[in-house]
């Protein structure tokens with residue numbers, strides 16, 4: 614495995630047009646055609662020191678550098694790349710999400726593309742993956758991949774993660790599984806996987822729902838199917854959207870008040886997700902703020918700050934016109950709520966989306 618060059622290409626913010634680069638003129642018959650869309654992150658991170666795994670610059674290397682660092686990919690797929698953005702994933706915003714999703718839909722509609730791999734920072738990777746899970750209109754595999762160590766580090770994890778992601782995207786059994794996340798050999802469903810550790814390479818975990826499968830040796834093994842609606846079965850369509858409704862997240866804590874709800878509503882929020890305590894519990898003042906927000910036409914979803922488990926729907930939710938998040942964590946509940954609000958403002962209808970997706 615060739616190590617990634619430390620000569621970082623200039624980091625850029627969101628590029629305005631997707632540019633095709635690193636195409637393989639010698640496409641091999643019989644190999645799947647896989648497109649890699651790069652957005653930045655630690656997998657494209659660079660540092661002057663090969664022991665630096667925290668102070669590096671995310672989104673420093675371009676897609677050509679990533680592809681050229683793993684020439685072994687050419688033995689398993691015809692690989693070409695495009696740079697969609699080159700940012701740390703905290704800076705992936707709705708504009709990047711829409712640009713990325715529209716490009717994936719264009720690519721997968723073509724007979725020339727068998728699957729897509731997205732390289733992405735891990736901090737918000739699950740949000741992008743779940744967004745794509747809800748809006749990609751294809752059964753072809755989409756794999757979102759990242760790394761916890763920059764490309765310049767000793768024992769960097771990005772190259773093998775990328776190789777594995779390309780392998781999964783070119784595997785016929787990966788079709789119809791929704792958008793997948795691959796890190797550390799594990800294949801997770803975008804709906805179920807979450808980042809659980811700040812710096813560890815085994816950070817992506819799924820609790821009750823488990824993993825879809827694993828890459829072991831030179832094979833891809835699938836054991837589970839995602840049961841929630843996704844991709845080709847999803848009703849959400851972003852083809853004609855140029856923006857998404859503003860949805861904010863509030864965090865529940867002792868001694869909190871109502872004023873952050875008022876601030877979100879005043880700032881133009883169309884939806885609010887609350888990271889409630891325990892089973893989505895809100896304090897009296899927080900609940901009063903939420904009820905007031907609902908009265909002003911804002912959709913409010915109760916999720917949980919616990920990190921796992923289902924927020925169960927209660928009769929009080931119906932009385933208050935509120936929505937429960939099922940097992941979606943706050944950041945993924947925000948993604949679903951943004952898309953739900955492109956269809957309806959009705960809390961009962963939005964609740965059915967949270968029950969089904």
Ligand SMILES: NC(=O)C[C@H](N)C(=O)O
Pocket residue numbers: 653654655656671700701702703733734735736737759760761762
């Ligand atoms: N491991 C990573 O990719 C973290 C980085 N801060 C990012 O999300 O872009």
